[in-house]
Amino acid sequence: MSDPLFLVAPETDKRELAAFAGSVLRNVDAVRRAYSEHRSARWVLVNASALALFADSVEVHNTWHRVLFLERARAARRELLYALFRVVVAPDKGVQLLPNAELQEVMGDEHAADLIIGGVVDPDDRRLIVYRGNLDRLVIPFDWFRSSAKGPRPDFNAFSVIDSGQTIKLGNYEAATDAVLYDFDSEARRRMRQKEIGADGTFGGSLRRLRLQKGLSRSDFAPISAKTIARIERSEVEEPHDDTLATIAKRLGVKADDIKSF
């Protein structure tokens, strides 16, 4: 499912990389070959020497490659990384990553895209940016982390990723990674829907799931009555009127065409 994974570690680097499922590349020829054979791949560069080896090996144009750089990088080195890769994930102030052993396992997992390896909190813009095992990013508004009256409030100053990338922890508050992906990645949502056993596959079933996911009751769709919403959810209305659909979609914060994907 995820792009191939390559680790660049010069011969002199003796760290334990056994848990990484990817290929370990240690010289110019190996890096050049791997780069030329793949238009898009995930790379792990273990340190500055590995970055130098990579930069010496490839000629970069319109890259689709993504990198996890395992050292903190000063500003100029970050610019080099951004010149070489489409996506850069690297330790920095405020960036939280999984512990190294879990990081290796998650990056090498066949479902790496459905796991989170870390992220960073942007308090000014009230967003949490998380990195997935395929090194893509997801941006989650703070408001998404809803809490119940009896539950804790999310503490964005205490962000971490636990359960091998399956849980986002914000102090005492925990959010399921699959719930994040279900709401913010239509492709992940499609995969999850395919795995469900006996789920209601009708438009009404999708509307009910999405409504509950948004924490809304049937009476939250005025001027549409709760009774009408109930009839649509029970598939007693064959095809809701366009105006009705538009009102429902607006209240749910999605496009009308997207409702059935939930």
Added chain:
Amino acid sequence: MAFSLPLPPPFDAQGWKAKIRDRERSEPPHVTILHKRRAWRINLRTLRFLDCEPDPRQVPKQVLEHIGQNIDLLRKTWDDLYPENPVNSQEDADE
């Protein structure tokens, strides 16, 4: 606070967990069994697996039995965290 059902030995030491987190996919109500990089959702209304992958047979029978023995506690926990979608939803009866 996210709820974690203590599991009996040796499954706790092996890293098996059963959780209801503060933000889950809301419908249907469920508890999630976690082990390393895998997760299985169990429907709190029917006690059945919600997904065909990962293979439900990978979950030890004793873990499932323990969840069954604690189903009332799990249902109450869900209802506390997700009052808008309780396990015994009366929505259809209401409309």
